[in-house]
Amino acid sequence: MINHNRAEAIIDLSAIEKNIKRLMAHAGKPALAVVKADAYGHGLIPVAKRAIEAGASWLGVALLEEALSLRESGIKAPILAWLTPVTDDFETALENEIDLGVPSLAHLELIVEAASKKNKTARIHLEVDTGMTRGGALYEWDELVVAAAKAEETNSIKVIGIWSHFARADEPGHEFNKLQHNNFLIALDAAHQAGLNPEITHLSNSAATINDKSSHFDLVRLGIAMYGLSPDVKTMGDSKELDLTPALTLRARLHLVKDVPAGSKVGYGGTAETLTETKIGIVAMGYADGVPRNADKTAGVLVGNKMSPILGRVSMDQFVVDLGKESQARAGDWAYLIGGVVGSHKAASYTSDTCYTADTWAGACGTINYEIVTRIGPRVKRIYLD
Numbered sequence: 001m002i003n004h005n006r007a008e009a010i011i012d013l014s015a016i017e018k019n020i021k022r023l024m025a026h027a028g029k030p031a032l033a034v035v036k037a038d039a040y041g042h043g044l045i046p047v048a049k050r051a052i053e054a055g056a057s058w059l060g061v062a063l064l065e066e067a068l069s070l071r072e073s074g075i076k077a078p079i080l081a082w083l084t085p086v087t088d089d090f091e092t093a094l095e096n097e098i099d100l101g102v103p104s105l106a107h108l109e110l111i112v113e114a115a116s117k118k119n120k121t122a123r124i125h126l127e128v129d130t131g132m133t134r135g136g137a138l139y140e141w142d143e144l145v146v147a148a149a150k151a152e153e154t155n156s157i158k159v160i161g162i163w164s165h166f167a168r169a170d171e172p173g174h175e176f177n178k179l180q181h182n183n184f185l186i187a188l189d190a191a192h193q194a195g196l197n198p199e200i201t202h203l204s205n206s207a208a209t210i211n212d213k214s215s216h217f218d219l220v221r222l223g224i225a226m227y228g229l230s231p232d233v234k235t236m237g238d239s240k241e242l243d244l245t246p247a248l249t250l251r252a253r254l255h256l257v258k259d260v261p262a263g264s265k266v267g268y269g270g271t272a273e274t275l276t277e278t279k280i281g282i283v284a285m286g287y288a289d290g291v292p293r294n295a296d297k298t299a300g301v302l303v304g305n306k307m308s309p310i311l312g313r314v315s316m317d318q319f320v321v322d323l324g325k326e327s328q329a330r331a332g333d334w335a336y337l338i339g340g341v342v343g344s345h346k347a348a349s350y351t352s353d354t355c356y357t358a359d360t361w362a363g364a365c366g367t368i369n370y371e372i373v374t375r376i377g378p379r380v381k382r383i384y385l386d
């Protein structure tokens with residue numbers, strides 16, 4: 001076994017627990033912890049287990065494979081998987097008691113077929129498109145609820161939930177949220193008229209959980225906020241303003257430290273130039289690890305409490321930072337890409353004034369914090385703090 005510690009993502013599980021408790025207290029509703037995409041890069045199984053300990057009663061994933069991994073780890077809580085192409089193995093899903101999102105008649109028919117074959121009752125959550133124009137049934141909705149009610153009579157399925165997803169919940173008060181909410185009520189009405197009586201209805205993601213109590217229905221689906229990150233820094237404020245604690249610290253070793261003269265052109269394409277004589281650090285992490293190639297100099301690393309900006313383009317396995325002429329940094333020191341020294345990255349100290357954050361990186365790459373954390377690659381070791 002290679003004992004590598006070139007690059008590490010350190011996950012503070014107590015921060016995740018605290019965020020979930022806080023969000024649940026705010027909502028006053030049960031929560032589904034969204035752990036898709038390796039728990040937003042934080043690690044599927046440890047995060048899922050801690051989320052349940054923190055009080056989440058459901059787990060939500062996109063893929064069936066993700067749901068099966070959770071079951072393999074011994075987790076018994078209800079799990080909903082909502083991105084299961086018609087080519088998926090629904091029989092295996094049923095054997096493992098996975099609840100399935102159902103966005104179309106085609107999905108329903110295949111699940112009914114699998115249930116009949118296995119002599120089981122599939123637990124499903126019908127998904128309606130209330131305006132996002134992505135997943136869920138639109139024109140097909142009325143037909144879908146009638147077909148589901150019919151299938152319920154044969155016990156091949158049970159409609160556990162009805163749900164939809166917001167497109168603009170991170171824009172508090174936007175008209176479009178009202179429109180989607182209203183469309184959801186209309187869809188629920190059609191379902192009731194078809195004879196369905198779902199146990200739970202759910203619509204809210206993190207942003208709606210924070211911004212709009214009226215949209216919570218029976219369950220809130222907590223994603224980015226349970227990891228301590230803001231759904232949208234511009235419209236909702238950052239982690240600190242939302243009283244959330246970022247759970248992830250990302251660090252890599254300085255591979256090399258060296259002095260360079262003024263006028264040095266740095267990296268592929270020589271896109272950056274040193275203005276003065278300075279000391280540079282080579283950080284042992286690159287775009288193959290999820291550090292975006294197009295990050296500009298507003299991102300960087302914290303080395304010995306000094307914010308050191310990126311110089312030039314990020315390479316596959318490394319990038320260059322400007323440590324400053326007086327830096328005492330040495331090869332082998334940790335460079336913190338996200339967060340500060342481990343143990344001190346509490347909400348109060350974890351802001352873009354004192355260290356780089358997932359939000360800084362997002363801003364430096366023209367993307368969102370979601371993409372920064374979910375792309376942290378498999379070469380980066382995950383370490384868990386209790």
Ligand SMILES: *Cc1c(COP(=O)(O)O)cnc(C)c1O
Pocket residue numbers: 034036082165204205206207221222223224225231
């Ligand atoms: C990813 C996802 C969520 C969580 O969204 P956040 O913005 O991270 O809170 C909730 N529901 C569904 C259906 C999702 O795909």
